[in-house]
Amino acid sequence: MKRIALLLLAALLFTLALSACSGGDELVCEDTIGCVTVAPDEPITIAYMLTISGATAFLGEDSRGGIQIAIDDRGGKLLDHDINLKGEDSGCSAEGGQTAAQKLAADTQIVGIIGSSCSSEATAGLPIISEAGMLMISPSNTAPALTDKEGTWHPGYYRTAHNDLFQGRVAADYAYNELGARTAATIHDGSPYADGLQGVFANRFKELGGTVTFQGAVNVGDTDMRPILTNVGAGSPDVLYFPIFEPEGNFIAAQSKEVAGLENTILFGADGLLSESFPSGTGPAAVGMYLSGPYVEGDAYQQLLAKWDTKFGGSPPSGFHAHAYDATNILLDAIEKVALKGDDGTLLIPRQALRDAVTATAGFRGVTGTLACNETGDCATGEALGIYRITDAEVSGGNWPPEAVWTP
Amino acid sequence: MEDLRRRLDGVSWVDLFLWGLRIVIILLIVVGAFNTLTSGKYTITTWISLSISGLAQGSIYALIALGYTLVYGILLMINFAHGEVFMAGAFTTVFIANYFNRIGFLNTYPLLAILILMVIAALVSMSVAVLLERIAYRPLRGAPRLVPLITAIGASFFLQYSFRGFYGSGFQTYPTVTALSGTFTVGKVTIPVVQVVVFFAAIALMSGLYWLVERTKMGKSMRAVSEDKEVAALMGIDINRVIVFTFAIGGMLAGAAGVINGLYRPQGVYFFMGFIPGIKAFTAAVLGGIGSVPGAMLGGLFLGVIESIGPNLVLEGLGIDGANQLKDAIAFTMLVLVLIFRPQGILGERLSEKKA
Structure with a gap:
């Protein structure tokens, strides 16, 4: 009995010593608004905030399809981690947007959000998302005030849809x-x-x-x-x-x-x-x-439509799936750019750096044209209208x- | 002097406020209407055609309102899921109507086809209403009155999302019936045929109901149960049968209203379509005097016309922007006004202590 206890103690000491050795290059978060830490075998979480019920469900279902295809195109993986897509229904209303934003903001693992569908959702939800340090890229918000500093703009807001x-x-x-x-x-x-x-x-x-x-x-x-x-x-x-x-x-x-x-x-x-x-x-x-x-036109778009047909059957129910596809790729590219990788595969994604990387997007060749984001988050150039x-x-x-x- | 003071003491502040409110609302209506009419923007024919389309809309409200009023008369409960009963009939029948249209039946025998559609919709809505009573309301018959009310709201959501599950979240459209798509002219007013047909179809259904309640044995039982359940039971009336019958009749009228609504306004048939008409019909029932059958009819027609001419007549004259967005405000102001002057509604009876 005594021997077993001794053996256990030795094993414990041994593992402690090992972990002390590998602690040398611990990832340290130096970002001003915090980081997301993704453990080695955990997925990178992104979320959508779209209207997927009620009268405007066609709009959200259309964008969600675009997001899923963009993730599939990378084999569901980013930096050797799985991509996990969560989602909240925001119902195309201010109340819906606020509720969805609160739920999403509470999940600190979420790196970025694709959404919202309707401008009213963003107007109500954006302050919460922004405060939580997250960023959101909307495929279909078009209200001018959202990217106006005098209007309802908050840091962390971007859109691939045209401005009204x-x-x-x-x-x-x-x-x-x-x-x-x-x-x-x-x-x-x-x-x-x-x-x-x-x-x-x-x-x-x-x-x-x-x-x-x-x-x-x-x-x-x-x-x-x-x-x-x-x-x-x-x-x-x-x-x-x-x-x-x-x-x-x-x-x-x-x-x-x-x-x-x-x-x-x-x-x-x-x-x-x-x-x-x-x-x-x-x-x-x-x-x-x-x-x-x-x-939207061009070969890249035809390919996207073909993928839609294989995955969901038929054609997309509205016109913003390509914008959602581009938005997802901008987000995933930016994560790839700023993520710090530890030796054991742990990822550290600094939130402010991520926002800066999206803001710096220029000459991005997407399905909806060449996109370049300005400092208040308008990424569309008006080519796709x-x-x-x-x-x-x-x-x-x-x-x-x-x-x-x-x-x- | 002393006499005046004594009389003033009898007047409470609430009474004064209510009198003030009445005067202010009436003044606003008169000023608004006067301004609009003297501006000469609209001709008399405009008002007549708006009133006629309001009557058509109002007759649909009235048909739905009857369901509220019948159930209230008997159970003293507000069946908030009644708008969904209307939706069930309208949503199910839209697919059959489109099928009839595809095979050409609808336009070769329009009268027969519409009658068949109305029967189908009535049956669907009736089944939903009867099931609703059996599953959601009967087990709660003895519970406090708030309980079935909350259950009704829950049932309303349940029905909406069940039908979304059955038929999807997309918008369906009733086919256009060629025989009803023309217009005719009386004097200088052009009237769409469909509005007249809708109005008279609704009037026919309502007369049928009136006959049923006033002249048949079942109607007599219904009136007896609404008067006093216990005594009616002692007289040998099967209360459960009467209640089920009441829900069935209300459901059938709502289903028929679904098809009539589809003729009048073909677009926008989807799982949420019952909500707003349900609220409006409830308003109409209260306006006319809840529990009163002729009251529901009159309330529906009145509400339809007020909604149709109110925003342009009153609000525009007052110089309010977005007048048409406030048409619900007009409808509910009317409700408040009617209830201030006649708390029991236009045709309602003064409720005894026990009922109120």
Whole structure:
């Protein structure tokens, strides 16, 4: 009995001595906002914060697919560690964004977040994420305030989606110059995305010399659009711009044909309505409608679509999967660049250095074009935006996406 | 002098405040409407066509509201999952409607096809409503009144996400019926045929219900149970049967409303579509006097018209931005106003101590 105890003691001393020897090059965190330590056999955790339930689920499912493909492309591994993708549903609302952000911020193993889907989620969730030292790269937030230092910007925010300052401007330019419109009306749904976008559109349209006859709003969940359309119709505008989502967008488009004064009005929407179910859901009223939205082309994109088809079947439900793919790659590249590796395979990922590395992204050749991030996190250069016109082929023929009538 | 003081002492601050509120709201409405009407932006035909579309919308609210009011009349509980009963019928039938459209049945025999669709939707909604009563409410019959209310909210989520599981989260659309897609003109007002059809279909269903409640034996039992459950039971009425029947009737009306809603407004059929109409119909039921069948009908129509003309008539005249975003505010202000003047609702009976 005594002998066994002695033997155990010896073994203990031996291991202690060993560990003392290897302690010489211990990784030390010198980052100002902390580090993530990944033990040798543990995965690197990244997370998504997207809307994957409710009416806007198509938007989040689309981006999540892009993230998963980007991870698959690396064989699910980074620096010899597995990549673990966690996720929270943020429901395309401010409350949802805040809850999801709190949950994610509580998990200190998360290195970075891909998200959010909707600008309202980011407006509420970003302060929490930023405070936790994490960074988030959004594939589809487009509200201008998010990358404006005077607005709701916080350190650690980036996006691969276009800024609406650009989208609203392109739409107004197209309506005024190409469609010859001189009067316009706008409708938003109270979300920061739609309100911001219609504001940019209206201002640019006025700048060009046009007149804005009406700027109004509906509620999310409204189905009867005749009252507001009657109001719009009183001014008989050349263009009605409503950068909102389904199903409110469908109701506006379909009911606009029944209201006096809108017989010759051209309907114009934005990327929130650029989904496969919009034209068939709206019916004949959608024919001739214009939509601005992400426009991605090239071989790399075709390959991405092929991978989507193999992995999930069919085509992506919305237009931001390529942006999510690029966002994920920017994040993973940056981790690769800044991570410190210990002898036993332990990783130390300094958070501020990671943010700096993403900010320094320049000449990144992604699927959505060549990306370069500025200091407030706008990484898209506006190359990937087009204007589409819906025809009968999309409404009754099941064709998707429609043909782009304008590209940069 | 002494007399005046005594009379003033009898008036409480709350009463004064309520009187002030009434006067302020009425003044706002009058000023807003006056400004809008004198600005000449809209013609009289605009108001008429808005009112007609409001009546069509209101008749759908009314059909759903009847389900709330019938159940409240008998069990004194608010079945908050009733909006989901409406969704169940509308969502299930959209696939059958599209099938009818594909094989050409819908446009060759539109009347027959729509009747079949309404029967199917009514059956689906009825089954959901009856199951809901059996599984979620009956075990809680003796519990405090807050308990079934919370259960109803839970059941509402359960139904929403079950139907999302059945049919997916995408948006479905009812097909357009060619026979209903035209318009006709009376004087200078152009009226879409579908709005008239929707209105009269709803009126027909509501008259049927009224006849059922007032003229049949089952209706008599329903009224008896709503008056006093114990005494009705002593008179030999099977209470459970009456309650199940009430849920079934409410469900059938909601299912039929689902198809009528699909004719009137084909887009946006999805698992969450019952929530807002459910809230609106509940408002309509309270507005008309909850527990009263004609009250629910009147409340629904009233709410539909107010929502339709209110924002443009009142809010725009007051110079409020985003008037149409506030149309719910109009609807609920109306509710508050009606309840201040008539706490029992437009046609409601003054509730006795026991019921209230």
